[in-house]
Amino acid sequence: MSIIKVFAPAKVNLTLHVTGQRKDGYHLLDSLVAFADVGDRVTVMPAPAPRFEVTGPRADGVPTDNTNLVARAAALFGIPVHILLSKHLPASAGIGGGSSDAAATLLALSDLTGDTKLPEGATELGADVRVCLMRQAARMRGIGEDVIPYHDLPPLFAVLANPGIAVSTPAVFAALATKTNPPMPKKLPKGLKTRGFIDWLATQRNDLEAPAIDAAPVIASVLQALSSLPGARLARMSGSGATCFALFDTEKAAQDAARGLSARQPDWWVEPVRLS
Numbered sequence: 001m002s003i004i005k006v007f008a009p010a011k012v013n014l015t016l017h018v019t020g021q022r023k024d025g026y027h028l029l030d031s032l033v034a035f036a037d038v039g040d041r042v043t044v045m046p047a048p049a050p051r052f053e054v055t056g057p058r059a060d061g062v063p064t065d066n067t068n069l070v071a072r073a074a075a076l077f078g079i080p081v082h083i084l085l086s087k088h089l090p091a092s093a094g095i096g097g098g099s100s101d102a103a104a105t106l107l108a109l110s111d112l113t114g115d116t117k118l119p120e121g122a123t124e125l126g127a128d129v130r131v132c133l134m135r136q137a138a139r140m141r142g143i144g145e146d147v148i149p150y151h152d153l154p155p156l157f158a159v160l161a162n163p164g165i166a167v168s169t170p171a172v173f174a175a176l177a178t179k180t181n182p183p184m185p186k187k188l189p190k191g192l193k194t195r196g197f198i199d200w201l202a203t204q205r206n207d208l209e210a211p212a213i214d215a216a217p218v219i220a221s222v223l224q225a226l227s228s229l230p231g232a233r234l235a236r237m238s239g240s241g242a243t244c245f246a247l248f249d250t251e252k253a254a255q256d257a258a259r260g261l262s263a264r265q266p267d268w269w270v271e272p273v274r275l276s
């Protein structure tokens, strides 16, 4: 029997510029997205009837019914499968857990069925699903439908930190004071090494940081804690929060900093990661 396992990496918005709003309310973005080496795991196997289970250290509170994006993605293929979702990423956390799980499910079912074409409705599962299907650094524009791979990401080492509060993406977008902010430069940097690239990132923004902090002031404490870690070069929020990241010049600096932060904040989710 074929059992297909697909990793669903955390998505990190290294930048997130909100550049406008469509008539239907969705916001136009210009975001440089990368993927971490931590994530959820989706296992799919053929079954006589559909079955869906959620396990893992971060399974609490994740829907186990057909509202889960994994179940919705699988249903698009119209064949019965048994799916195991192992949750390692916090939910409603700005790191695209649901979208990455949905993308992993689409990839697993394509593999199982041999269908190379995505089923209708696949990318409507969420604005981040398209970039999550790409699973590599990319510039994402529009509301997430315009995704171009970015091949110039140098080695990037980060600490991800989430204080354990869920943030509502629609509420954060709705609270944004200015909807038309400048995009990133037309041409993104090419050939920069880690240090220079982090310096460039520091000139860019996450426009959702301010409204997310208004909704959940603990995010300001997370950013403060990350920026004061030894060797931290830049601290920023990912997506609509509450997960924030700090960037370091070396893998060792990120690992040491993550150990220190975990010891001080044992209730936070803290992970040293490599981004690509």
Ligand SMILES: C[C@@](CO)(OP(=O)(O)O)[C@H](O)COP(=O)(O)OP(=O)(O)OC[C@H]1O[C@@H](n2ccc(N)nc2=O)[C@H](O)[C@@H]1O
Pocket: 013, 016, 025, 026, 027, 028, 029, 031, 093, 094, 095, 096, 097, 099, 125, 126, 127, 128, 129, 142, 143, 144, 169, 170, 173, 238, 239, 240, 241
């Ligand atoms: C903000 C971002 C940045 O990568 O990440 P997260 O914070 O979710 O991780 C994404 O654009 C989120 O993508 P995703 O979580 O897939 O969004 P969806 O489920 O499609 O939309 C949830 C809600 O967010 C708002 N929304 C989402 C995307 C967008 N470009 N404009 C919006 O205004 C809408 O209110 C929408 O109803």
Ligand SMILES: Nc1ncnc2c1ncn2[C@@H]1O[C@H](COP(=O)(O)OP(=O)(O)O)[C@@H](O)[C@H]1O
Pocket: 061, 062, 063, 067, 068, 069, 070, 085, 090, 091, 092, 093, 094, 095, 096, 097, 098, 099, 101, 102, 167, 169, 239, 240, 241
């Ligand atoms: N597979 C999934 N994992 C996590 N949350 C999910 C999943 N499927 C549906 N959801 C729902 O999607 C919402 C957003 O979760 P998530 O995608 O993790 O957040 P974000 O959009 O901030 O990255 C949550 O309210 C959760 O109930």
